[in-house]
Amino acid sequence: MGGKPKTTITRYKQPQPQERKAILVGVEFPGNDAPPFAETLDELESLAATAYYTPVATLSQRLTVVNPKTLIGKGKVEEVLRAVRHHSADVVIFDDNLSPAQNRNLENTFKCRVIDRSWLILEIFRDHARTREAKTQVELASLKYALPRLTRMWGHLSRQRGGIGLRDVGETQIQLDRRLIRDQITKLARQLKQIDREKKTQRKSRGGVYKVALVGYTNAGKSTLMNRLTGARVLIENKLFATLDSTIRKIKKNFPYPVLLSDTVGLIDKLPHDLIASFKSTLDEVRDADLLLKMMDISDPNVERQIQTTNKVLNELEVENTDSILVFNKIDRIEDPEILEAQVQRNPEAICISCQDGKGLDRLRQAIVECYENKLTPWRININYEYAKVIPQIRKHGVIAKTDYEEKFIRLHLRLPPGGKEKVNAILKLAREQQ
Ligand SMILES: Nc1nc2c(ncn2[C@@H]2O[C@H](COP(=O)(O)OP(=O)(O)OP(=O)(O)O)[C@@H](O)[C@H]2O)c(=O)[nH]1
Ligand SMILES: [Mg+2]
Known part of the structure; x- marks a missing residue:
């Protein structure tokens, strides 16, 4: 039969967030101040689940000497590779921080994404950030993390669900160079400084x-x-x-x-x-x-x-x-x-x-x-009866521990927080001026 050849379009199903299969890898280092190993791995599992990964296997290794190229030893790398293939895993998550080079080497071997606990936490933060402040803070931390890992991370960043701001810069991973990210880091740091200033002013207004x-x-x-x-x-x-x-x-x-x-x-x-x-x-x-x-x-x-x-x-x-x-x-x-x-x-x-x-x-x-x-300091003042109406205002700024009604004045035994004395004096001054 003649005619046009039939075109077959193969559509690959994109893994849904909750279907992303993860292999977890933990390294146990000797040392007293390290948190208990089993507990940190349990926690890694909760973190992974929060970020919509499904842990399908957990592998661990006790290490006294770190392999600078892959963190874990050669034999363990092969074991993880077998697990990746067996489960068709989408990602391998390390509980310990990986250097950019280790990250790259492991990805080349496993032929899938490799992330560490830090990146996993950043993914969760990006997902949960709602306000301008939180978004800016997370974006800045993500870019700082991604900068030395640019070739791999940039794609992941721009593909993130609800990716923040980063998507604005575009999906065009190849065109984006380090300078662009550095510029973005500078811009975000500047924005954060501005937010910082606004918050400082708000804090000041909360005063004493x-x-x-x-x-x-x-x-x-x-x-x-x-x-x-x-x-x-x-x-x-x-x-x-x-x-x-x-x-x-x-x-x-x-x-x-x-x-x-x-x-x-x-x-x-x-x-x-x-x-x-x-x-x-x-x-x-x-x-x-x-x-x-x-x-x-x-x-x-x-x-x-x-x-x-x-x-x-x-x-x-x-x-x-x-x-x-x-x-x-x-x-x-x-x-x-x-x-x-x-x-x-x-x-x-x-x-x-x-x-x-x-x-x-x-x-x-x-x-x-x-x-x-416990933080209050005692202070005693005498107030003429004609100013008695300011007592409720004074109460707003500290504790009136005792009130003595003397013949010509009221004696207040106050306990005031830092700055309280100035506030009480200002109230009395205003009352005298309005008299
Ligand atoms: N059984 C029980 N559950 C509680 C109690 N207090 C909080 N929870 C539950 O614990 C979970 C976490 O509570 P949150 O108040 O969101 O905890 P948080 O410390 O603010 O957590 P993050 O904001 O995620 O850091 C929720 O499911 C709460 O309903 C409690 O006294 N008893
Ligand atoms: Mg909370």
Whole structure:
């Protein structure tokens, strides 16, 4: 039969996000300060699932000497390659950071994408970033990470679901050179500085109000507590890094003083350094706080590691000397009272709560109030009776511990936060001028 030859178009089915099969690879290094190996691999699995990968196999190797070309040894590389072929894996995810060269060598061997924990965390952050600030911060960290890995990463970046800003630069991987990325990094850094300035101004306007910040491991229940204490409506989800932006609200219920509470990004082991650096303006809420609520999920068997990681990051932020309260959340999930008791004995200063059923919240509120009151300095003033009407205004700026009604004046025994004295003086001055 004559006529036109029939054209066959083969359509390849693109893997759906949830179908992306991943091989996980962990390396155990000897050393006391390394987090327990099995736990970090469990965590890698949760991270992978959060980023819509399906882990199909996990391989690990104990190493004393690192192979500079591939991180893992030659035999293990072959084992991973066999697993990749067997499962037709889309990606291999390493729990430890890979150098750009190692990354390249492994991709050439496995003939599939190879990423590490840092990149996986960045993918999750990119997916969850909602505000201009979070998007800019994540984009900056991603570009810094991608720059030395340009030939491979750029394609992945521009293909990301909901890729941020990067897509604007185009899918044309080949045309994009390092200079373009450097320019973009400079531009984003400049934008972040501007955001930083705006936030500084906002912080200044909050003046002498007592500031409490929630910090802690991701998924510990920080946003749930925020919503409980302030009536805010921060997104709560049973997944890692649900919150990336900071939210600040007044604590309304059952509080004698104005207190501001801020909720912010959660922490995890081996957070990429560039990410912490990029999240400076979000984490500045933590730097600026008068009190930190260090929140941990007590039902997580790795709670001790959560505490260590949180303290480590707080040290990096140089806020280790800020007042803090250790809060164990999710006590409703612990059925055996002995387990709870053992944890409390190990950390006797901790306050145990359940955001779910409200247990312990009153004690926590009381502890916050006590921390606040410890910071107040006593001051005594005499006010003529004609100015008595300003007393409610004064109460807004501190505690009136005692009131003596003398013959010619009222004596107020005040306890004031930093800056409170100036505020009370300003109120009295205005009252005299209006007289
Ligand atoms: N059983 C129980 N679950 C809780 C409690 N508090 C929070 N959760 C659940 O824990 C999960 C995580 O809560 P979030 O408040 O989003 O945690 P987060 O610390 O803000 O997490 P990130 O923003 O991802 O860092 C959600 O599914 C909550 O419903 C609690 O006291 N008990
Ligand atoms: Mg949250």
